[in-house]
Amino acid sequence: KTEAQIAALHRGAVNRRRRIILHHDAALDRFKPSMKMEEVVENTYAFSKDPKSQIDTVMLDVGGGAVPWPSKHMSQISGLQDWFSKGNDFLPAVVKAGHERGLEIFFSYRINGIANLSPEPLKRKRPSWLLDWREDPEPPHDPRIPWDHSNWQTGKKGKxxxxxxxxxxxxxxxxxxxxxxxxxxxxxxxxxxxxxxFVRHAPYLPVGRQWEYRDRLTEFLSSVRAMIREVEMEKGRAILLGVKVASSVSGCHFDGIDIERWVGDGLVDIVAVGARSLEVDLGGFKDIIGHKKVKLYPSHDRHHGSDGYSYPPLRYHRAVMANFWRQKPDGVMLFNFGGGRIDGRAGKKDDSLGFTEFGQLATLRGKEMTYVIQRRAGGHPWEFGHPEDGKFQPWSFANSNLLAVLPAKLGQHGKGLTYLKLDIGELGPKAKLRVLFSDPGSTGDTIPVGSTYYRYGNSNYRVRPLAKSVVNRIESRLNNIRLGQAEVRDDGWLEWSVDVKFLAVGENLLSFRVQGLEAGHTESISIECLEIDVE
Incomplete structure (x- = not known):
């Protein structure tokens, strides 16, 4: 085919419908030659058996550390080197099986993959090609992990x-x-x-100098684009190039990604935004894309969640998706949402119902949802820590929720007063506002402490409950409408029944203040979590 014909095919491929892109970590690194291939593909595409599934595209996560194909350049996953050397491979069969199920198939390649037990042989052989974490002036959050590569041989490694x-x-x-x-x-x-x-895992440029080195990363992406165009001509068909980046344009800059040039120079066809983020700046990316032929997909990670929201109930994910669709993306991307593993092991939760709902606002409408304000950090303690544990280390923006407003101390916007914004994508007939406060300075009788755990998934930390005398002094407003007295739940949350007429589709402004406390006490009280249930 001619270049013009390939270009036409490429434009058509960019415009394919992608309601849900499943960024599918199907545990390809768990493959064993003893597995039956028909079981491998059935397990990988378990989600596709439901005719109501809205998944149009699967991006098979092939890692980026030790790789699951017979590479001549990268270290291969442990145990398969001899099998690969005999001309064997399993990825082509997995790709073919996806096509047979009517799915568009991509690979997702981690710019910086990791090895769970020790660095891959190639990295041991080329230590000068690796980032030196000692350039970062602040110590890392977890002393178990040697963030420089000076003591690989000690055997004293963290998880x-x-x-x-x-x-x-x-x-x-x-x-x-x-x-x-x-x-x-x-x-x-x-x-x-x-x-x-470019999200799993950052960083990929010298820490503290990422934006300074942005042109190096752009040169790399430009070379990848040129190489793929060569392969397109060789194969006579379109091959698209996508990138997965931080949740905001400024976050891209923090990590050394010049997203303006990447889009402006025509280096990408698809931009996936965010990872564990519950909130994404689609407007900022849309301003950059304009009328260019680039598709935009907000991404949500169930496993490495915003702090406190790893593996929450389905109603939380519905709310995230409703907020995504309200911003009019080209589709949505899901990561770590199960769907099937090559070894047949079940995920922590069954997400099959979400696969039939998340792909359009119409199938979300009328469902129970819980909207939340995301918290900083999260994922796992080994990754970014928790906001209150003093170990939060922003060596990258991707995955950090660095600009999330919670936890928020009272008094940020005046004496004892703090404002918070919450986006709501869909309304229902009933709503409840739920807030968890923490007060290290509380004295006397306090509200219940027995179940003030507020995290899903990750290690649970207790908050310091409010004094009973403080509860009656809390004034809460929703879109400047003063709410009544809160009910104190048995788990330590305060809850208000809310007239849905007080809510708006889109941005809602809430305020909280405590009056009548001694100087300095109010400012020690923090809002840890805020949620609104829409029934």
Whole structure:
């Protein structure tokens, strides 16, 4: 085909319908030659058995550390080297099975993959190609993890000891290595495209100088784009290039991603925004994209959640999706939402119902939802810590929820007064506002403490409950309408029944203040969590 014909095919491919993109971590690194291939593909695409599924595209996560294909350039996953050396492979069969189920198939390649037990052999061989965390002036949050690569041989590693070994993309040799690895993926498999995941795991440029080195990362992406165009001509069909980046434009800059140039220079076809983020700045990315032929997909991660919201009930995810769709994206992306693993192991939760709802606002409408204000950090304690544990370390913006407003001390906007904004995508006939406060200075009788756990999924931490005398002094307003007296729940949350007429679709402004306390006490009280149930 001619270049013009390929360009036309490429434009058509960009415009395919993608209601839900399942960024599918199907545990490809768990493959064993003893597995039956028909069971592998059935397990991988377990979600596709439901005719109501709204998943149009699957991005198979192929990692980026030790890789699950017979690579001539990258370290291969443990236990498969001999099997691969005999000409065996399993990814082509997985891709073919996806096509047979009517799915568009991408690979998602982590720009910086990790090895759970120790750095891959190639990283041990090329330590000068890795980021040196000692350049970061602040110590890391978790002393179990040697963030520099000075003591690989000690054997005293944390659970995720290999996290230390991250490629430095400011080095030309790293770029050349990765381009050849990506070439293997796109030329050796009949996929519709590849996503470069700049979220799992950051950083990828020298810490504290990421924006300074942004042109290096742009050069890398430009080279990948040029290589893929060559493969398109060789194969005579379209191969799309997507990127997964931080939840906001400023967050991209923090991480060294010049998203304006990436879009403006035509380097990408698809931009996925966010990861664990419950809130994404789609407006900022839309301003950059304008009328360019680039598709935009907000992404939500069930597993590495905003602090306190790892594996919450389905109603929480519905609210995130409703807020996404209210901003008019081209579709939505789900990560770590199950759907099937190659080894057949079940996920922590059954997400099959969400796969039939998340793909359009019409199928979300009328369902129970819980809207929340996200908290900083989260994921796992080993990753970013919790806001109150003093270990929060922003070496990257991606995954950090760095600008999330909770926890929020009272008194940020006047004496004892704090304002908070909450987005609501859909309304229902009934609503309840629920808030969890913490007061380290409380004295005397306090409200219940027995179940003031507020986190889903991750390690649970207690808050210091409010004094009973303080509860009656809390004034709450919703869109400047004063609410009545809160009910104190048995789990330590305060709850207000809310007339839905007080709520707006879109942004809602809430305020809280406590009056009549001694100087300084009010400012010690914090709002830890805020949720609104819409029935």
């Amino acid at each position: 995720w000891g290999g996290d230390a070994a991250l490629w430095n993309y400011a080095i030309p040799e790293v770029q050349a290595l990765q381009i050849e690895a990506i070439r293997e993926l796109v030329s050796g498999h009949e996929i519709e495209g590849i996503q470069l995941d």
